[in-house]
Amino acid sequence: xxxxxxxxxxxxxxxxxxxxxxxxxxxxxxxxxxxxxxxxxxxxxxxxxxxxxxxxxxxxxxxxxxxxxxxxxxxxxxxxxxxxxxxxxxxxxxxxxxxxxxxxxxxxxxxxxxxxxxxxxxxxxxxxxxxxxxxxxxxxxxxxxxxxxxxxxxxxxxxxxxxxxxxxxxxxxxxxxxxxxxxxxxxxxxxxxxxxxxxxxxxxxxxxxxxxxxxxxxxxxxxxxxxxxxxxxxxxxxxxxxxxxxxxxxxxxxxxxxxxxxxxxxxxxxxxxxxxxxxxxxxxxxxxxxxxxxxxxxxxxxxxxxxxxxxxxxxxxxxxxxxxxxxxxxxxxxxxxxxxxxxxxxxxxxxxxxxxx
Amino acid sequence: xxxxxxxxxxxxxxxxxxxxxxxxxxxxxxxxxxxxxxxxxxxxxxxxxxxxxxxxxxxxxxxxxxxxxxxxxxxxxxxxxxxxxxxxxxxxxxxxxxxxxxxxxxxxxxxxxxxxxxxxxxxxxxxxxxxxxxxxxxxxxxxxxxxxxxxxxxxxxxxxxxxxxxxxxxxxxxxxxxxxxxxxxxxxxxxxxxxxxxxxxxxxxxxxxxxxxxxxxxxxxxxxxxxxxxxxxxxxxxxxxxxxxxxxxxxxxxxxxxxxxxxxxxxxxxxxxxxxxxxxxxxxxxxxxxxxxxxxxxxxxxxxxxxxxxxxxxxxxxxxxxxxxxxxxxxxxxxxxxxxxxxxxxxxxxxxxxxxxxxxxxxxxxxxxxxxxxxxxxxxxxxxxxxxxxxxxxxxxxxxxxxxxxxxxxxxxxxxxxxxxxxxxxxxxxxxxxxxxxxxxxx
Numbered sequence: 061x062x063x064x065x066x067x068x069x070x071x072x073x074x075x076x077x078x079x080x081x082x083x084x085x086x087x088x089x090x091x092x093x094x095x096x097x098x099x100x101x102x103x104x105x106x107x108x109x110x111x112x113x114x115x116x117x118x119x120x121x122x123x124x125x126x127x128x129x130x131x132x133x134x135x136x137x138x139x140x141x142x143x144x145x146x147x148x149x150x151x152x153x154x155x156x157x158x159x160x161x162x163x164x165x166x167x168x169x170x171x172x173x174x175x176x177x178x179x180x181x182x183x184x185x186x187x188x189x190x191x192x193x194x195x196x197x198x199x200x201x202x203x204x205x206x207x208x209x210x211x212x213x214x215x216x217x218x219x220x221x222x223x224x225x226x227x228x229x230x231x232x233x234x235x236x237x238x239x240x241x242x243x244x245x246x247x248x249x250x251x252x253x254x255x256x257x258x259x260x261x262x263x264x265x266x267x268x269x270x271x272x273x274x275x276x277x278x279x280x281x282x283x284x285x286x287x288x289x290x291x292x293x294x295x296x297x298x299x300x301x302x303x304x305x306x307x308x309x310x311x312x313x314x315x316x317x318x319x320x321x322x323x324x325x326x327x328x329x330x331x332x333x334x335x336x337x338x339x340x341x342x343x344x345x346x347x348x349x350x351x352x353x354x355x356x357x358x359x360x361x362x363x364x365x366x367x368x369x370x371x372x373x374x375x376x377x378x379x380x381x382x383x384x385x386x387x388x389x390x391x392x393x394x395x396x397x398x399x400x401x402x403x404x405x406x407x408x409x410x411x412x413x414x415x416x417x
Numbered sequence: 418x419x420x421x422x423x424x425x426x427x428x429x430x431x432x433x434x435x436x437x438x439x440x441x442x443x444x445x446x447x448x449x450x451x452x453x454x455x456x457x458x459x460x461x462x463x464x465x466x467x468x469x470x471x472x473x474x475x476x477x478x479x480x481x482x483x484x485x486x487x488x489x490x491x492x493x494x495x496x497x498x499x500x501x502x503x504x505x506x507x508x509x510x511x512x513x514x515x516x517x518x519x520x521x522x523x524x525x526x527x528x529x530x531x532x533x534x535x536x537x538x539x540x541x542x543x544x545x546x547x548x549x550x551x552x553x554x555x556x557x558x559x560x561x562x563x564x565x566x567x568x569x570x571x572x573x574x575x576x577x578x579x580x581x582x583x584x585x586x587x588x589x590x591x592x593x594x595x596x597x598x599x600x601x602x603x604x605x606x607x608x609x610x611x612x613x614x615x616x617x618x619x620x621x622x623x624x625x626x627x628x629x630x631x632x633x634x635x636x637x638x639x640x641x642x643x644x645x646x647x648x649x650x651x652x653x654x655x656x657x658x659x660x661x662x663x664x665x666x667x668x669x670x671x672x673x674x675x676x677x678x679x680x681x682x683x684x685x686x687x688x689x690x691x692x693x694x695x696x697x698x699x700x701x702x703x704x705x706x707x708x709x710x711x712x713x714x715x716x717x718x719x720x721x722x723x724x725x726x727x728x729x730x731x732x733x734x735x736x737x738x739x740x741x742x743x744x745x746x747x748x749x750x751x752x753x754x755x756x757x758x759x760x761x762x763x764x765x766x767x768x769x770x771x772x773x774x775x776x777x778x779x780x781x782x783x784x785x786x787x788x789x790x791x792x793x794x795x796x797x798x799x800x801x802x803x804x805x806x807x808x809x810x811x812x813x814x815x816x817x818x819x820x821x822x823x824x825x826x827x828x829x830x831x832x833x834x835x836x837x838x839x840x841x842x843x844x845x846x847x848x849x850x851x852x853x854x855x856x857x858x859x860x
Contacts (some may be wrong), residue, residue, distance in 0.1 A: 109533075112484050113525040119484075120521065122491050123514035130506020137495025137502070138817035144496055145828040148489045149835055155485045159478075160842055163849065203819065210819075215499070217819035376507030377583035384511060391518035398526040405534050 061381035062371045065128035066356075068388060069121055074347050076117035078253075078340050079187070083107040083114060084188075085254015087154065087181020088247065090174065093273065099264040100174060100281025101162065102411050106261040107177075108158040109410055113402075115151070127384055131214055131374035132358055139199060139216040140191070143234050145186050145373045153180040182247065193239030194218070196350050197227050198360030198368070199294055206233065213366035214374070227295045232362070238295050241288050248281045249346065252323065253339035260332045261410050271327050274335070281342075285320065296360070302353050309352045316345025422813050425497045428829040430798075432489050434791055435836045439483035441790045444558055444604060445611030447551035448477050449642060454544045466540075468634060469547065471855030472615070473531060476550075478846055480528060482839070489832070497825065500807050501815030507583045508574055509564045512590060516560035524553030558604055564671035566595035569797065570665050571806050582806070595661055599797070602654035605646045606793060609753060610786040613644030616760075617783040618851055620776040628854040633770055636779075640764060651750055656712065662800065663713050666807060668727040669800035672736045673743040674709060675699050679723035683710035687744075692737045697724070733802040733820040742795035749789040756782065 086107040094100045126133045137144060157177030161170050199218060203210030211217075221233035230234070235243075255270040255277075292299050303309050319341030322329075329335050354360065359369040367373070376380065418615040450472050457465035491513065494502045502510075527549040535543050568576075573589030574582045584590075616639025622632030675687040677697045686708040690699035712721040724732060733739050756779065763769040770776075801807055806813045 091766035098725075102661065109529070112481055113529055115484060115488070116517065116521045116525045119488060120514070120517035122488075122495075123510065123517040126491075126494065126502065126506050127510030127514040130510055131503050133495045133506055134499035134817075137492060138497070138819050139500035141496050141817070141820045141824055142828070144492055145489075145831070148492060149831060151488060152485045152835060152839065155481060156842055159481055160846070174798060207630060212818065215819050217821075376510070380507045380584040383584065383587040384514065387515060388518070391515075391522075394703065395518070395522050398522060402526050402530065405530055405537055 061378060061385060062128075062356075062375045064385060065375070065381055065388075066358075066371045068122045068349065068392075069128065070351055072117055072124060075342055076114070076121055077347060078343050079114040079117060080111065081185075081250050081343055082253050082257035082336075083111045083154075084185045085250040085252065086180040086257055087157075087178050087254070088185060088251040089254045089258055089270065089273075091178025091182060093266055093270065094264070096265065097196040099266055100170070102262045103258055104158060104161055104177060106258055106410055107163075109406075111155065111158060112225050117366045124388075126186060128376060128381060129358070129371065132369055133214065133375070135201075135214050135369060139218055140194070140234065141217065142220055143191065143218075147184065150180040150184045150187070152176075154184065185247045185250040186243040189243035190235060190239045190409050192222075192246065192347070192350055193242030194234060195359060196292070196299070196354065197232065197236075197238055198362040199318060200231050200363055201359070201361040201369070202363070202366040204363045207365070209365060214369060215246050230363075231236065238291060241284065241291065241325055245281065245284050245288060245346075248277050248284065249339070249342050249406045252281070253336075253343060256332075256336040260336045262409050263409055271335075274323060274326045278320065278326070281360065282320055285316075293349075299353055302355060309355075312345055312348040312352045314345070315341050316349055319343075319345055419638065421820075422816055423826065424822050424825040424829055425820075426812070427815050427850065428497060428825060428832065429493055431561055431829065432486065432493065432832055432836075433794075435840070436483065436486040436490055437680055437791060437794060438787060439479045439486065440554070440557070441610050442552045442606045442614060443476055443479045445482060445582040445608035445646075446472055446479070446614070448552045448608060449615055449638065450476065451544075451551045452638070452642075453546050456541060461649070464630060464634060465818060466786055467855045468631065468638075470535075471631075471850075473547070474850050475614075475847060477528065477532060478843065478850070480524070482843055484525075486839070497820065498805075498815050499817035499819070504580055504815075505582045505806060507581065508590070509567060511584060511587070512560045512564040512567070516557055516564075520556035520560060522553075524550055524557065527553065534839070555604060559600055560606070562600040562603055563590055563593070563596055565797070566593045566599055567724075567805050569599075569801055570595040570661075571809060576809075582809075595665065598654055598657040598661055602650060602658050602846055603790065603793075605650045605654055606786075606790050608642060608646035612639045612646055612789055613753075613779070613783050613786045615639035616643055617780045620780040621851070622854070623770055624773070624776055624780065628856060631855050636776075637764060637767065640779075642767070643753070644761050647750065647753040647757050651754065655747075655750070663721070666800060667722055668724070668731045669733055670725070671722060671724045672733050673739050673796055673800055674721075675740045675744075676709075676721060676723040678725050679720065681720060683707040683716075683718040684713075684721035684723075685709060686712070689744075692740050694736065730803065733799055735799055735802065739796060739799040739802075741774045742792040742799060746789050746792040746796060749785050749792075753782075753786065753789070764767055799817045 066260035086103060090100065090103045094103050115178075153176045154174060157173040157180065161177065200217045201216050202213040203216055219233045221235045222229050222231055225236050226232065227236045227238035252274050255274050258264060259267045259270055303313070319338045322338040322341070323335075326335055326338075356370045357368045358371055358374070361368040432709060450469050450657045453465045453469035453472070456462070457469065506517065526741045527546045530538070531546040531550055534546065538546070567590060570593060573584065573586035575585045576582055601666050615635050619632045619635030619637070619639055622628045623636060659670075662673070675685070675690060675692060676684055677699065683706070685704040685706045687699060687702060687704045690702035690704070710721055711717050713719070713721060724736070760769060760779065761771055763775065803812055804810060805812050
């Protein structure tokens with residue numbers, strides 16, 4: 061049962077990053093590449109129409125995590141207190157940017173909310189990457205200093221940064237050079253994803269140019285990916301053991317690799333949806349590979365005093381997980397039905413779609 | 418430790434207060450939108466369809482605000498109340514996860530379809546999407562109230578040796594005797610808010626002499642929904658809830674009613690008075706003898722335990738705030754019934770649209786149902802103190818063990834600043850929508 065819920069939550073989280081990921085990416089593209097007002101409007105709209113239903117996936121993932129692994133939820137949410145609250149604020153700035161930009165038709169107003177949308181999307185992409193970096197790096201569970209625990213073994217608290225700025229410190233912060241690298245990978249991946257979304261959903265004048273942008277970003281991404289795997293070995297020497305022990309897990313890095321290689325041929329890709337599929341593979345592969353490298357650990361401990369958090373020592377009772385399994389299956393089926401209905405009615409380019417207001 | 422608890426509570430209170438401005442409108446408004454859409458299907462009058470679409474625009478803005486201010490609520494269980502989450506997540510996590518699964522997905526998917534899909538779907542399907550939005554938003558209320566009902570009156574649990582609550586009986590979460598009365602009371606109160614919003618927009622149009630046709634439609638619909646809902650909020654659902662409090666949380670009942678001393682021959686009902694916590698009495702009290710005993714037990718002389726019957730640590734920690742919340746809610750509810758009865762009388766006499774004093778009054782009354790809804794929630798939540806899970810888990814034992822008060826104050830200040838901005842933008846946007854009105858521009 062723990063494994064079912066682990067996989068279910070991983071899927072919901074991955075879907076969140078794939079769906080809301082294109083909104084963040086669209087924001088990054090909007091910030092750096094949209095120059096003409098008409099492009100700005102249609103690109104903002106391609107995120108604005110969908111962001112709220114995409115964000116529901118985050119709420120759902122949170123709820124399931126709370127239900128199935130309450131100890132993990134409590135530990136991680138209080139341990140990453142500041143970055144999480146800052147993420148909430150950025151989500152709000154992103155939302156108001158999208159919702160308010162088209163309300164009044166003068167340039168200064170639009171510039172303010174475009175910046176709000178773009179900058180918060182960029183920072184959200186960065187923060188989510190940093191979060192992933194923190195999970196794979198591990199934290200100082202129990203707040204151990206000089207062998208003395210400050211809290212119970214499954215609690216911790218991370219400042220935004222530690223003065224050494226290093227993942228090898230005894231008490232690393234949220235932001236260090238390793239998590240920053242993962243953060244940059246996240247920004248670039250989502251920017252590629254967002255560019256593919258813009259190409260797929262709009263007839264903006266920069267669509268052609270964006271293919272070139274994707275190509276260049278992809279080179280950068282390939283370099284950073286290789287670099288991050290190498291430094292990951294210094295941060296956590298056991299990071300690849302899971303793959304060595306269970307070679308079938310290599311399917312996840314393979315998904316990532318297909319996306320990465322495929323995107324080098326973006327200029328030759330005829331169908332717009334194929335580009336989007338490739339960057340979807342990137343995100344899917346990236347998240348699943350990271351999780352697979354840790355399994356069944358979900359938060360590694362970097363000290364020897366306290367053991368890592370796993371899906372087994374943080375889960376709720378067997379009865380609770382089983383009863384939720386029943387309603388969970390029903391819920392996922394319903395969700396699937398909604399998605400099909402929505403896809404059939406809201407597919408296609410959005411330039412001409414009337415946005416209610 | 419003390420100030421940490423204080424900031425954690427203040428931040429939750431502030432963010433939930435701001436959040437609950439939005440869902441309380443969307444839940445009730447979705448019902449009225451479904452009504453307009455149904456009328457349109459029945460009589461094919463374009464007016465009703467435009468009304469439905471106009472209010473769906475207002476709904477959408479409120480829904481957006483509800484989403485962005487709702488995520489912080491879910492997150493705060495973990496960030497600020499980690500110990501509470503760790504201990505009870507196996508139970509309240511169920512209902513909160515079900516809310517995401519069964520209501521938010523439904524609501525958000527079909528809201529998008531309602532707004533964009535009218536031409537693609539045809540009218541019957543369009544009505545259906547509106548209905549599903551309504552269903553999703555009420556399901557959300559159901560799961561939140563189920564969560565809260567468990568905290569007010571815990572059922573179906575087992576406490577393990579390590580202090581964790583685990584679920585023992587899933588269905589008892591939904592057959593909790595606290596749930597149904599609280600749910601109905603809350604949903605009807607949300608209909609009161611939206612009725613007032615609809616009626617006051619109507620009154621505004623009539624007074625400004627623009628969009629007269631819609632002004633009259635909104636006002637009429639608003640006061641009819643308003644009368645029915647404000648009566649039902651008081652009786653039977655309000656009454657039913659009060660009896661539950663008297664039965665399951667007698668200490669809170671004494672505090673919210675302002676009974677300091679137990680009276681042998683039946684308790685009085687307090688209408689006005691200020692709790693004096695030093696002398697343990699009400700100042701400037703106006704009360705009617707024996708009524709409270711009758712309302713609670715249908716027996717004029719039945720004894721009701723006053724606060725003197727309870728130990729200090731069993732009583733809510735902020736008695737005046739609880740007492741005022743409860744009395745403000747009840748007082749406002751009574752005023753709403755009066756206004757709506759008068760409006761219906763004038764509607765029947767065909768004078769409602771021309772009797773300006775009442776139009777003005779309905780228009781400016783619009784913030785008050787919001788206040789009544791919020792003070793109702795304050796009554797429930799302050800009454801639950803000093804517990805998070807009534808009788809079992811103290812509020813002070815639920816906070817995050819690792820988050821310092823400096824960090825919480827920092828985020829509290831951030832939320833205050835951000836929500837001020839958000840509130841301002843919300844008002845601008847809603848004001849603009851109302852000012853444009855339901856008459857659609859020709860494309």
